[in-house]
Amino acid sequence: MNRIDYYYSDNAPKPQKIVPAVSAVVLQDVKKILLQERFDNGKWSLPGGNVDPGETVEDAIKREVKEETGFDVEVKQLVGVYSDPNHVIAYEDGEVRQQFSICFLCEKIGGSLATSSESKRVEFISLSKLDTINIHVTQKIRIQDALSGNSKAFIR
Numbered sequence: 001m002n003r004i005d006y007y008y009s010d011n012a013p014k015p016q017k018i019v020p021a022v023s024a025v026v027l028q029d030v031k032k033i034l035l036q037e038r039f040d041n042g043k044w045s046l047p048g049g050n051v052d053p054g055e056t057v058e059d060a061i062k063r064e065v066k067e068e069t070g071f072d073v074e075v076k077q078l079v080g081v082y083s084d085p086n087h088v089i090a091y092e093d094g095e096v097r098q099q100f101s102i103c104f105l106c107e108k109i110g111g112s113l114a115t116s117s118e119s120k121r122v123e124f125i126s127l128s129k130l131d132t133i134n135i136h137v138t139q140k141i142r143i144q145d146a147l148s149g150n151s152k153a154f155i156r
Contacts, residue, residue, distance in 0.1 A: 002018070002041075002088045002091060002093075003040040003090070003091055003092070004089070005040065005041060005043075005088075005089050005136050006043075006087070006088040006089075006090065006135060007086060007087050007112075007136070007138060008086045009043070009086075009088075009096050012086075013088060013090050013096045014088075014096065014126060015088050015097050015098035016095065016096050016113055017095070017097050017098075018083070018097060018098050019049065019097050021049060021100060021101040021102070022049070022064060022102050022104065023033075023045075023046040023047065023061075023101050023102075023103045023104075023105070023139075023142060024046055024047050024048055024061050024064070024065050024073060024105075024106045025079060025098060025103065025104070025105050025106065025142065025143060025147075026047070026053040026065065026106050028109055028124045031126060031128075032124035033045055033046075033125055033126060033130075034046075034122070034123075035047075035067060035122070035124075036067075036120075036122045037106040037117060037119060037120040037121040037122075037123075038070050038119060038120070039118055039120055040118070042111060042134065043082070043134050043136050044133050044134060045135065045139055046103070046139055046143070047065045047068040047069050047077055047078070048061065048065075048101065048103075049118075056095070057102050058104075059071070061075060061104050061106065064108065067116055067117050068110075068116045068118055069113065069114065069116075069119070070111050070113050070114025070115075070122070071108045071110070071130050072110035073106035073109060074106060074107045075104050075105075076092070076105045076106060076107050076152045077105040078100075078102070078103075078105075079103040079104060079105050079145050079146045079153065079154065080103050080111035080142065080145050080153050080154050081100075081102050081103075081153065082099055082100070082102075082103060082136075082141070082142065082154075082156050083099075083156070084099055084124075087099035090146075099138065101142075103142045103145070105146050107138065126137055127147075128142075141156065
């Protein structure tokens, strides 16, 4: 493991930076969600990652989903902006960041299932099984927000 997520933890190190990131909620038949089991922390997660210089957030989410899952997606709606200073991510190389992720509801439009150097497994997992898998609470919050039917973006 080379990443530790701290969430409302007194043991969390002080963040050194905020890095813009994106994440995607991709549903299948309204009953399953696209998730990847990450190598860096061993948890299931929404596909996503950092926004690279020269990219829009839309370009970044399309690239990240393709890289991590093999699927092409179309962005449908902004779910929310997640910047809770109590979610701190510490990396093995010493970098410590405050979470800053922009989450989008996306639709799969092509490609085929594939893993990457960041993902052990990629699957469409039944929404009813979310409480039985190893997934960080912040990922569940984004998923719940996406499924809420709210037309306004969440700011958390």
